Amino acid sequence: MTNLTRLPGAFDHYWDWQLRAACRETDTSVFFHPSGERPPASAERDAAAKEVCARCPVRAACLEFALATREPYGVWGGMTAEERQAVLRSGRRREAAVVG
Template sequence: MSVRRWFEDELRLPGVEADLWRWQDGAACSGMAMELFYGYLREPVQEREQREAVVKELCRSCPVVEQCRTWAEQTPSEWGIWGGTTDAERAATRQERRAVEQEAGVGDAAGRVAHGPLVSVAGSERRLRAAALEGWGVEEIAEVLGLSSSTLASVRSGRRRYIVVDTAEQITQILPVLLEMTPAAARAQQVAQAARKSGWHPLEAWGADIDDPDAEPWCFDGAA
């Protein structure tokens, strides 16, 4: 939602330089009642859920929804709906971000933590699983990339929702190289068999949608 009207109440927000607020000029919610975004004390659950559904639908068509969501996640604004997210959803995102940043494996093998923007883990998870089908285990990939194998294992397992952008880009760049090589690990066959048993999909099953968290794999029987 547009926050300019709320500045006096939100004293903890960043500075008020014009550039910080410029993205709000095109907000779809500009001029709308604040109660729609904040609700009220002891609001019944059903009423709150209905109100949130209405606001989220509005946010989906807003041209600045990404800027709004990013702003809310990076500031201590704890209440209201911003960028199509509720306060509870943002709290969960912050908690996961802290967990990702605090886990040494997000950084390199020496344990240095990598900070930076997060993206959906979907593409990285699918690429690591595709590599497993070719016999590449997370230990071998971690050694090549200089990352922690525990991090790559958690990404491949589906236990995460987000990953640091730099790490995701490293996985994306190394995968085509790996698929042109034969894994030297003695347990490559075991890794590939486990991947097939788990029902993981090769790259061809995802195509250009591999980074889309909502994408479904194409039917793939080993032929193009």
């Protein structure tokens, strides 16, 4: 018989913040650019995504997730991929997540 007491248990607490995210009601195309998108369309789309993030109750958790996983695409926690890369290069990840 399998000893279930040695299993790690549920990990849903790592993901449940996503259920409360403001972006759940928004088309993903707002957060992820289409192939070949150029300015000013990219700046307008990023601004629209950041507006959604600004009112999100789980913004800090989202940004921390994106930084921890080094998410290479899209707007997460109110930051673009380029902005997150700059945070990671600067070593100021913790401060960015608190502000996010």
